[in-house]
Amino acid sequence: MTTPTSKETTESNTPSTEEEPTRQSGFLASTVEELKLVVWPSRQQLFSESIAVILMVTLSAAAIAAVSRFYGWGASQIFR
Secondary structure, eight states, X not given: OOOOOHHHHHHHHSOOSSXXXXXXXXXXXXXXXXXXXXOOOOHHHHHHHHHHHHHHHHHHHHHHHHHHHHHHHHHHHHOO
16 A cells, blocks of 8 residues: 655645646636537438427327326226
């Protein structure tokens, strides 16, 4: 097991205020670089996929509501 040197202990115990601006600017720069790598969808692709999502959510909600009403009706028939 190794023990930290005096330089390592003083660096880890005291917060460095000089590094904060460079850390933030480095984060922003790397974020911008990552956003440049994103393949953005076309307007038509965005529209068609949005319609597909809305349609599937609507169908799922209708199916859940139908099952819920069916079980509610069944429970009311049993527990009159």
